[in-house]
Amino acid sequence: MTALGLSPPVTLLNVPNAITGVRTAGAVGFATAALTRRSGHLLVAAYLIYWVGDILDGVAARALGQETRAGAVFDIVADRACTSACAAGLVVLRPSTAVPMAVFLVQFMVIDQLLSLMFLRWPLLSPNYFARVDRRIYRWNWSPPAKALNTAAVAILSIWAPVAVAVAFALGVTAVKVVSLISAAGLPASARP
Incomplete structure (x- = not known):
């Protein structure tokens, strides 16, 4: 806490959060392409980007000592974005x-x-x-x-x-x-x- 009673600034710019951002953009982008092109291959790529990226951001956070509560919340929210986009693609391709x-x-x-x-x-x-x-x-x-x-x-x-x-x-x-x-x-x- 600072003298004004405010919390210190939250660090969002670090390697694990960059991985989370990239894997989210990649997974959602590929899932959206899978939806519009009705492509199973693009959907598999979306799921792989999501799952591999989700593992990598956690490994990077622990290995680099860059775990933060804000990063954990970012990861939780990003997981929902990836999952919803991939699930939509799956339902469209396989009703x-x-x-x-x-x-x-x-x-x-x-x-x-x-x-x-x-x-x-x-x-x-x-x-x-x-x-x-x-x-x-x-x-x-x-x-x-x-x-x-x-x-x-x-x-x-x-x-x-x-x-x-x-x-x-x-x-x-x-x-x-x-x-x-x-x-x-x-x-x-x-x-x-």
């Missing part, structure tokens, strides 16, 4: 994916976003450190296997599995997210990690 992707989008865009931003209640740099507050919620949502299942599995199942299986999986993930959100909201904010 049979509409129901599982709709369930997934409500879960990811609303419930998971609220849950992911819960880290701001504690002095944590990002949801990646939520194990300091609650190990179970962390394991279910931000451990590496949970992250992969939470974002990639529904899209993959929507393409390769029967619709009922993809919807059941999306509903299962939604249930885990709702329970996690309710549990996280009930934790005392004063708990020190």
